[in-house]
Amino acid sequence: MTVRRVMGIETEYGVLATGPSGAARPAANPMLLSSQVVTTYRALVARAGARPAARWDYDDEDPLADARGFHVRRSAAHPSMLTDDPARPAPPGPAAEVARPDLEEADDPSAANCILTNGARLYVDHAHPEYSSPEVTSPRDGVLWDVAGERVMLAASRAASALPGGQGIVLYKNNVDGKGASYGTHENYLVDRAVPFAVLAELLIPFLVTRQVFAGSGRVGLGPTGDEAGFQLTQRADYIEAEVGLETTLRRPIVNTRDEPHADRTRWRRLHLILGDANLFEVATYLKLGTTSLVLWVLEHLDELADRGLRAREDLAALRLADPVADVQRVSRDIDLVAKLELADGRTMSAIEVQEAYAGVVARALDLLGPGPDADTETYAVLDRWRSVLARLRTDPQSCAREVEWIAKRRLLDGMRRRDGLAWDHPRLHALDLQWSDVRPERSIYQRLLAGGAVERLVDEEAVADAVHHAPTDTRAYFRGEVMARFPDQVSAASWDSVIFDVPGATALQRVPMLDPLRGTRGHIGALLDASDDVGALLAGLRGE
Structure with a gap:
């Protein structure tokens, strides 16, 4: 018996604009604010030497597949359910066959999406910036990379607020806006x-x-x-x-x-829970x-x-x-x-x-x-x-x-x-x-309690700082994060279960499937990564050449 399994947390953060005096500006467009948060962090990471600007690969997503054994018709689906192609809402009228666009057609270069070197995904989801943690295998690691997401969001909001001519942007790790809307903290567990x-x-x-x-x-x-x-x-x-x-x-x-298991569906299902709170x-x-x-x-x-x-x-x-x-x-x-x-x-x-x-x-x-x-x-x-x-x-x-x-x-x-x-x-x-729930430590009540020793900690700040930039070593997130850190210019797109490389001189993009979340670990792939000077050598090694 073990508590260990592949798991992760997705957190949508509340977003608010403030004026020069710090007063809230409730009329500000949350989609625009969220996009500024994500794209600014992407630029911030690029200045630090890594450039996680790859597209998200929607090709293997199927959000209308129901675990009870059926598919919801695309024409009947609420647009918010169509996470496999946010640029194409459900068509009106009776059921219709909707061809899945190819990768180039689906991609929007201006889309607010960032694949991080710690294996996480930072993007805009339903008018909120969302941090989807990398896959981990233990509750303690789940805590570590969840807290790392708080630090990512703090850095992103500070950088976006400092843009010339911009506005203040404040993020909250909570689940309600006080006006009737709720945004999610979703848990994911891989189950037999x-x-x-x-x-x-x-x-x-x-x-x-x-x-x-x-x-x-x-x-x-x-x-x-x-x-x-x-x-x-x-x-x-x-x-x-x-x-x-x-x-x-x-x-x-x-x-x-x-x-939608994001893994080999003959072996696993992904239990997707949406009723939980965002915990600090x-x-x-x-x-x-x-x-x-x-x-x-x-x-x-x-x-x-x-x-x-x-x-x-x-x-x-x-x-x-x-x-x-x-x-x-x-x-x-x-x-x-x-x-x-x-x-x-x-x-x-x-x-x-x-x-x-x-x-x-x-x-x-x-x-x-x-x-x-x-x-x-x-x-x-x-x-x-x-x-x-x-x-x-x-x-x-x-x-x-x-x-x-x-x-x-x-x-x-x-x-x-x-x-x-x-x-x-x-x-x-x-x-x-x-x-x-304010992510700013100088404003957060939680952070004041933490600084005063009133809250029990399970992870230390040194480990959190490392988790901001580095992926867990015991899941496929390690491979995803490492190739984003080492070969960012050659990663064309990625998802939870694939990485697509644009190899110089190759006639076509090359997809590396990752249907087993417990492969692509440091133990499995670390030596090959260290020995590969370029993407070509890495892919040749993966093919056993």
Whole structure:
């Protein structure tokens, strides 16, 4: 048993323009602001010696494939779903065959896209700058390259704000704009395709609904526009409207059904989760990734566990919620952590009790199948931290204030309310909530707590600074990042599962497929990269010549 699997986080950042006095300019075009952030960072990296200006390769993307076994007609798809070709929205009228454009036709030289030397992608998605982390294999690395994304966004916004004749641009690592819009923090986990999607969704949903108790980042205001006074655990809860579904910007589901693995689809599926918050607390991100990975491991081994006498499938099925969509909001608004959720069989359990049941199944599975050669120390560390946080949330939630983000935020807000006699709908509380997630350290409330030692860190700044420029060494992100650093002028395009080279003297572009995320690592390709003076030599080595 192991917590390790290929995973990553995509974060859309809130964007705001400011005038010379620092006052907000809400009428500024967010698409333009986001494009300035991305293209300025691309130029900034170029001045540092690397030029990640390659196009994104959309050729292998298929966002309308549904894990339930069908394709959505392109003519029926909402334009926001067509991420494989943002220049071509869904055609009007009845269903029509839409030919996929070739690579040159699909590319827009002015498109705001940047493939980074750390293997990540920085681009504009739905009027927000998005940092999509490189593929990692552990929760701790997930934290490291997620925090590296915060530093990328800080550098990008500062550089864009300093442009002659430009305007101030401020970025926020949050999920709501306070006016009814929500933008996503999406998690991705590679899962064994042998697990039926229906089983995956059914047994995972109660866990996802209730993990808010330790993974929420906290929010002032209730309802999509935040008009109702109050505080809740998460920022995304008021925007979840379905149990499963393909959409990400409307009718948002607990479990997304996009069947786009960016890998060998005969072996894996990519579980795409869109209900989570953007976390600044590193322990919250660590637990979010780690506990989800542990539960997925159990779901991948249900038959083996049954053969060994553990009825994990039945134990988890017994946790099925009667109304999971409504419970997402119910858990988020239960700041005292005492509300009872109705289960499908008529019993009731609190969110913490549901989480404890999941942790118990994971622990029994580890005892039965572990430790084994795959059970590393991080597996036990995640499980121990998970159970410890749950126990303390049950008895003394304030003892989790260094690890659980919503608790720290609420404690700060409660202090302000008591000191100044403020109601939950006071504008100052909403302002503090926004300032919490400001990427600028001199303005960020979170960064002040961090500097004061009030937040537990899992990674250090030296490692973060390295992760800004260098990819994980144990996934294909290493190859993607290294060729962007070493041969930027010869990389014509790239995606998660391919790199396309423009080799001097060659008659055609040459694609290197990367359908196995665990190849292209430093151990696999590092020596060849070091021995290759140019792209031609690298490709010859890959071909075994």
